[in-house]
Amino acid sequence: GAVVSQHPSRVICKSGTSVKIECRSLDFQATTMFWYRQFPKQSLMLMATSNEGSKATYEQGVEKDKFLINHASLTLSTLTVTSAHPEDSSFYICSAGLARSGLYTDTQYFGPGTRLTVL
Amino acid sequence: AQKVTQAQTEISVVEKEDVTLDCVYETRDTTYYLFWYKQPPSGELVFLIRRNSFDEQNEISGRYSWNFQKSTSSFNFTITASQVVDSAVYFCALSELLFRAGSNSGYALNFGKGTSLLVTP
Numbered sequence: 001g002a003v004v005s006q007h008p009s010r011v012i013c014k015s016g017t018s019v020k021i022e023c024r025s026l027d028f029q030a031t032t033m034f035w036y037r038q039f040p041k042q043s044l045m046l047m048a049t050s051n052e053g054s055k056a057t058y059e060q061g062v063e064k065d066k067f068l069i070n071h072a073s074l075t076l077s078t079l080t081v082t083s084a085h086p087e088d089s090s091f092y093i094c095s096a097g098l099a100r101s102g103l104y105t106d107t108q109y110f111g112p113g114t115r116l117t118v119l
Numbered sequence: 120a121q122k123v124t125q126a127q128t129e130i131s132v133v134e135k136e137d138v139t140l141d142c143v144y145e146t147r148d149t150t151y152y153l154f155w156y157k158q159p160p161s162g163e164l165v166f167l168i169r170r171n172s173f174d175e176q177n178e179i180s181g182r183y184s185w186n187f188q189k190s191t192s193s194f195n196f197t198i199t200a201s202q203v204v205d206s207a208v209y210f211c212a213l214s215e216l217l218f219r220a221g222s223n224s225g226y227a228l229n230f231g232k233g234t235s236l237l238v239t240p
Contacts, residue, residue, distance in 0.1 A: 044228075046228065107154075107169050108228060110164035112161070
């Protein structure tokens with residue numbers, strides 16, 4: 001159980017184009033989904049937190065207009081990198097929170113990641 | 120502020136050796152969770168363990184064991200009789216509860232920088 005999928009797994013695009021990445025929780029409903037970014041040989045950095053039906057909350061330094069997040073249902077969140085540039089090339093990983101008890105999600109299950117390369 | 124420190128950047132061991140990955144954390148929260156994740160070369164993060172701040176019992180799962188000590192703010196991870204398949208980057212993470220106005224948010228993870236473990240035959 002607790003499987004999270006991400007699509008696409010790898011994308012190469014030209015500078016200036018927009019790229020959409022989908023994150024789905026396959027066998028559970030996720031109240032909260034998180035988006036992380038990981039540069040080579042570095043740790044994961046939280047970009048934003050999204051709750052179904054409400055606006056995403058972005059971490060300091062992350063441009064809202066650049067990284068559009070939509071959390072339309074309890075099983076799907078999307079991240080759109082708008083007008084991508086080479087510096088946006090990175091490994092993007094989503095996670096879905098599984099609530100084991102009470103109100104809050106306390107364990108995150110991660111998708112397999114999307115490797116974005118902007119030429 | 121919260122911080123997770125994994126002082127070991129890279130560790131190399133020979134198969135069958137035991138290896139301990141260190142994790143030290145800082146938090147002002149009284150309620151928090153600690154995690155270990157494994158990231159093999161494929162990139163996917165694999166959940167290994169979750170421990171809440173009120174449960175200091177050590178845990179063993181097969182060749183894996185975890186030692187949580189609040190007194191030293193450490194949550195170390197030991198692999199006994201290491202195998203080549205254990206080669207990966209291991210991340211320790213600390214979660215803080217997010218209270219966002221009008222929403223049920225949950226826990227965001229603050230990751231350490233990771234320890235790259237190489238197990239050679």
